[in-house]
């Protein structure tokens with residue numbers, strides 16, 4: 025398989041590489057974000073908008089899910105990349121019927137996601153009829169009728185797939201899952217399947233709740249913080265302020281990453297005078313430059329060291345009382361890590377043993393430890409066992425359910441955690457489904473639905489024929505682009521509820537619909553007046569978000585209205601669910617949420633409190649662990665690390681500083697010294713030399729995957745290898761760990777095989793693909 029870069033706005037000629045930075049934010053950040061705001065929104069709208077961003081009376085940032093600190097909101101509660109996210113949504117540029125009349129779909133399909141996104145906000149519902157060359161306007165009622173007819177015509181409700189991206193509000197998410205289940209399927213894949221699913225899976229098994237257990241106050245009170253597989257300087261910039269403050273309070277910080285990410289090394293806080301001038305705060309006390317996928321070995325080695333220290337001075341390292349009272353499986357784990365093989369640890373991590381020992385001592389001495397992580401841990405074949413090892417260490421030290429300590433998976437999309445709480449999941453538990461039935465007097469199916477990868481297989485194999493998405497960019501976000509495009513093209517109907525144009529609109533089914541919707545920043549007027557919505561951040565705080573700007577077009581409907589009207593078209597007017605009332609008054613949706621969703625009692629009242637409320641979390645709140653054993657579970661996990669055949673590299677795909685997932689804000693990756701282009705692959709200079717590739721050479725990336733899928737990422741099973749090619753990347757000598765390479769998502773997605781997924785969570789292994797570099801083939 026081979027995939028050419030989009031031909032129109034290729035940026036190769038503009039690409040420039042300079043030295044990477046070892047600090048983040050500071051004055052450049054402020055200037056860049058103001059520029060982006062002015063370009064898209066003009067000065068007045070920029071100032072007006074930013075005054076409301078993350079404020080009690082305003083809207084939640086549509087960027088990341090990092091929390092605000094209750095009672096401590098600052099006048100400026102946003103970051104450079106939050107401003108870019110807002111500018112992208114509040115832009116004054118528009119994509120209306122004239123645009124679609126001018127550009128045939130075939131032409132749009134040649135454009136990059138960057139170009140498509142830059143065209144502006146969608147203004148009208150549009151349809152692409154079978155065989156047509158252009159999208160045309162369609163009336164809302166006709167659009168809903170068309171979808172309802174297609175859905176009713178399916179042989180089974182399981183032939184439809186309903187995707188969600190994590191920006192959807194709690195109210196819309198709750199209604200959406202209700203519609204899908206009332207229709208008769210649990211096919212509710214979401215972006216989380218590609219994101220923190222591994223965290224959810226590992227945490228549910230081990231501590232009984234698939235969410236983080238710390239608050240911002242905990243972070244500020246910790247004395248040791250591990251930041252593993254995460255690049256907060258770009259993806260959660262406000263986290264840097266928290267880390268800086270924790271550090272001033274005496275915390276030590278350990279960064280574990282194959283890349284020396286700027287924000288982890290030094291931080292210049294633009295909100296403090298000393299951040300604008302001078303050298304900034306050195307952040308990481310210890311930088312462990314680990315190999316890709318080496319973390320499980322690292323955590324097992326640390327477990328080994330902690331046990332050894334406890335053995336040497338009993339009662340000094342292990343929290344015996346906690347382990348005895350609250351945990352299960354300690355002996356099995358201890359036995360397993362006592363016999364760790366150091367040669368394997370060396371090979372997997374690439375770290376010096378003295379450094380591992382230093383981190384071991386820091387852990388042993390710490391009174392309050394927090395481990396933070398993101399995609400560097402979750403997108404590997406052994407992601408779930410790796411995160412279980414994080415839990416093992418914390419349990420041994422009694423670091424869950426006390427101030428300043430715990431697990432902190434740092435979420436991606438601003439409401440991805442809330443969407444899950446509201447029931448967007450292909451396998452919600454029986455208790456939730458039963459509550460839904462009781463609340464609405466309907467029957468909902470019990471068999472699990474498709475996750476993202478399963479949905480793709482079903483569409484590819486003709487078992488699913490209708491694809492419906494609330495938000496997101498499914499075609500560009502999923503792995504194995506070629507397979508995905510074929511899967512979508514084989515659907516009879518594809519529908520996207522979207523704010524901006526993207527690739528998923530132009531890689532379409534026989535009939536395709538674009539349903540334009542309000543964004544987070546837009547005012548939401550319904551029959552009973554102005555509405556607000558609610559969201560949940562990474563630390564389980566649920567709060568209100570109120571859009572204040574004039575909507576991008578008078579033709580937009582809110583996500584709630586779209587779902588409610590589709591439901592009426594699908595189920596008719598005497599359905600037991602009061603769809604029309606829900607659309608008129610979101611308080612009524614919240615009343616149902618209060619009765620169905622655990623922890624949401626008194627929802628309407630509690631979300632009206634100034635900072636909202638915190639959802640219950642038994643491990644955090646009362647050291648109660650609702651697992652299968654009724655205790656927190658230690659686990660013994662067979663050690664795995666990706667094996668890379670000679671002459672190959674292990675490739676991760678990650679985010680530049682100038683993108684939000686598939687939304688490309690610009691072509692610069694300031695901290696990594698890249699400007700004017702995105703088709704780069706970062707490789708260690710010694711690896712480039714060994715491979716005989718010159719720094720700056722143009723290469724194709726060819727991924728290798730055992731065709732039978734059995735060999736994991738090893739590629740060593742001896743069977744046939746299937747290959748995927750992504751063409752024309754500039755090789756950039758870069759200080760990454762040896763044997764590892766990095767390139768940007770989504771350009772790298774064609775290289776990730778659909779069947780290369782994590783055990784248990786089924787998350788695509790976006791951080792671990794075996795590749796070889798070949799001289800570029802295309803002219």
Ligand SMILES: Nc1nc2c(c(=O)[nH]1)N[C@H]1C(S)=C(S)[C@@H](COP(=O)(O)OP(=O)(O)OC[C@H]3O[C@@H](n4cnc5c(=O)[nH]c(N)nc54)[C@H](O)[C@@H]3O)O[C@H]1N2
Pocket residue numbers: 087088089105219252253254255256258259260280281282283285314315316317318319398399400401404435436437676677678679680681683684685791
């Ligand atoms: N501005 C901006 N903000 C965002 C996003 C965005 O695109 N732009 N995306 C949002 C979303 S949905 C998410 S999920 C988060 C993503 O937030 P991150 O997880 O920070 O995102 P990535 O760019 O994928 O970075 C992964 C990091 O893990 C490291 N890493 C990769 N593999 C390994 C490994 O095997 N071991 C270790 N220890 N480290 C590894 C990489 O070098 C990199 O630093 O950010 C959210 N916030």
Ligand SMILES: Nc1nc2c(c(=O)[nH]1)N[C@H]1C(S)=C(S)[C@@H](COP(=O)(O)OP(=O)(O)OC[C@H]3O[C@@H](n4cnc5c(=O)[nH]c(N)nc54)[C@H](O)[C@@H]3O)O[C@H]1N2
Pocket residue numbers: 086188189190191192215216218219220399403436437494495496497498500501502503521522523524525526541542543544583677678679684685686687769770772773776790
């Ligand atoms: N190779 C590789 N692949 C990856 C990853 C990786 O690291 N590497 N990361 C994975 C991760 S962590 C994630 S979360 C997924 C992301 O997957 P998605 O969530 O599907 O992708 P996004 O790019 O965030 O979606 C952007 C689109 O959402 C729409 N949108 C924006 N705001 C709104 C809104 O308010 N309402 C509605 N209805 N639509 C809106 C816009 O049309 C925009 O084009 O990608 C995954 N894919």
Ligand SMILES: [Mo]
Pocket residue numbers: 215218219220435436437
């Ligand atoms: Mo994500």
